[in-house]
Amino acid sequence: MTLIQGLEVxxxxxxxxxxxxxxxxxxxxxxxxxxxxxxxxxxGALQDLREKFTGWDSNNIEDIWQVAYRGRFYRGGPVLMSAxxxxxxxxxxIKGKRLGVPVWQLLGGKVRNRIKVYGWIGxxxxxxxxxxxxxxxxxxxxxxxxxxTESIGWIDSPAKLKDSVERVRDVRALEPLLPxxxxxIADLKNLVATxxxxxxxxxxxxxxxxxxxxxxxxxxxxxxxxxGGISELHRIATLAEAYDVALxxxxxxxxxxxxxxxxxxxxxxxxxxxxxxWEIHYNASxxxxxxADLHTFVANPEVFQVKDGHVGVLEAPGLGIEVNEExxxxxxxxxxxxxxxxxxxxxxxxxxxxxxx
Numbered sequence: 206m207t208l209i210q211g212l213e214v215x216x217x218x219x220x221x222x223x224x225x226x227x228x229x230x231x232x233x234x235x236x237x238x239x240x241x242x243x244x245x246x247x248x249g250a251l252q253d254l255r256e257k258f259t260g261w262d263s264n265n266i267e268d269i270w271q272v273a274y275r276g277r278f279y280r281g282g283p284v285l286m287s288a289x290x291x292x293x294x295x296x297x298x299i300k301g302k303r304l305g306v307p308v309w310q311l312l313g314g315k316v317r318n319r320i321k322v323y324g325w326i327g328x329x330x331x332x333x334x335x336x337x338x339x340x341x342x343x344x345x346x347x348x349x350x351x352x353x354t355e356s357i358g359w360i361d362s363p364a365k366l367k368d369s370v371e372r373v374r375d376v377r378a379l380e381p382l383l384p385x386x387x388x389x390i391a392d393l394k395n396l397v398a399t400x401x402x403x404x405x406x407x408x409x410x411x412x413x414x415x416x417x418x419x420x421x422x423x424x425x426x427x428x429x430x431x432x433g434g435i436s437e438l439h440r441i442a443t444l445a446e447a448y449d450v451a452l453x454x455x456x457x458x459x460x461x462x463x464x465x466x467x468x469x470x471x472x473x474x475x476x477x478x479x480x481x482x483w484e485i486h487y488n489a490s491x492x493x494x495x496x497a498d499l500h501t502f503v504a505n506p507e508v509f510q511v512k513d514g515h516v517g518v519l520e521a522p523g524l525g526i527e528v529n530e531e532x533x534x535x536x537x538x539x540x541x542x543x544x545x546x547x548x549x550x551x552x553x554x555x556x557x558x559x560x561x562x
Contacts, residue, residue: 206262207232207303212255212292214238214248215537218497219488220547221459222247223533224291226299228263234299235528237461238291239430240283244546250288258292264303266296270436274409286408286433293434294465294524301523308524309471312439319515320470322481323348325457347514348478391421400424405455408432410441417448424477428455429469430462438469446475456480457487460503464524471518481516483509495539502536504529 208229215223222244224236240247257276258269273289274280301308309315326337326349341349394401402424407413408431416422425445429438442452452475454466463481470476482488483499500506504527508519519525552560 207264207299209258209261209263212251212259212295214251214291215533216244216248216541216546217459217502217533217537218495218540218544220244221497222251222291223459223461223502223528223537224251224295225530225533226263226292226295228299232263232299232302233530234263234295234297234302234523235461236291236293236295236298236434237430237459237465238287239458239462240287242547242549243284243287246284247287247291250284251291254288254292263296263299266293266300266436269293269296270433274433281409281412283406283408283431286437287431290430290432290434290437293436294429294461297435297465297468298523305522307471307519307522308435308465308468309518312435312469312472315471315518316474317471317476317518319517320467320476321348321478321515322346322511323350323478323514324481324483325350325485327486344483345511345513350480387415387419387421390416391419394421394423402426402453404428405431409437410444413441413444417444417450420448422450424451424453426453426455428458428462429465430456430458435465435469438466439473442469442473442475451475451477453478454480457482457485460499460501460509460526461524461528463499463509464519464526467516467519468524479516481509481511483511495536495543497536502529502533503527 209226210229211227213225215225217223220241221237221239224238226234226236238247238251254273261269270289270293273292297308301311324341324346326334326341338349390401390403400423401421403422404413404426405428407427413425425441427438427441429435432438432441438454445452452473456462456466457480466479470479488498500509508526509516552562554560
């Protein structure tokens, strides 16, 4: 047996939480448990997982996952599932390294030779989206994502949607991501021809089930750092395939989460496109001393090169990336000392009430 010997948590810029797991035979695996705006809660949940699973056989990923999920009376939700994601991704990284193969080989082998990606271009300021889209095209992207509207009240004017029409006309792309109930989403789907994509606030295949059963969505967007890691993302993808729903994982996060998504994308038939956080606006929110972007903590950033709207399949063992551990440790120490944990802004309407993200 190769036992879990240690689990470390690193809070790194711009808002990411990395997990480092080491085994009794010296193998190191990296995971990501980022949950934007809830960093301290994740750190606490990971401490619980450390106490629970130290000394367990690192090979038994499924048993560890099931115990972590079902071994407490209260389960699921963003905090517990994000912490589990970090551990799960790290254990898959270890298993791949131990066997000398990329994770996608352990999940059935590849079904594609390259992976389509898209970049974020904002959209809060309509005048900026054309230039941002052109920049993404120059970088090698063939698809982008942007905000459909600015903040909208519970009951608002249809005129608020006019800007959305203009933005779509300019950029020629739209994904309506509306966090609401399956019934309303199903009603919306029956009214429009545009494919409906959502899911970063759904955390397990059980959460997705009512959306699939009501034929409410066309594209599922689970977040690998929120939904239970590689294990659960792969299961959600399989369940989605049974309902003829495509997979496009949500990932405005760090390189470990992105690499984990690419592992699943490589071996998943109903995968269509992957979000990539390179130069996303969140990554530019800190000063140069502790600022970071998608490639910062990766010693082999060339594996994330975008060409003709795609990145290549990761071929190295485990997650396929080399994490710069020294930089992670140094920047984490600076970041924690200088900055509080990241918090999302709160939007308010004209009357002072909180407005939904």
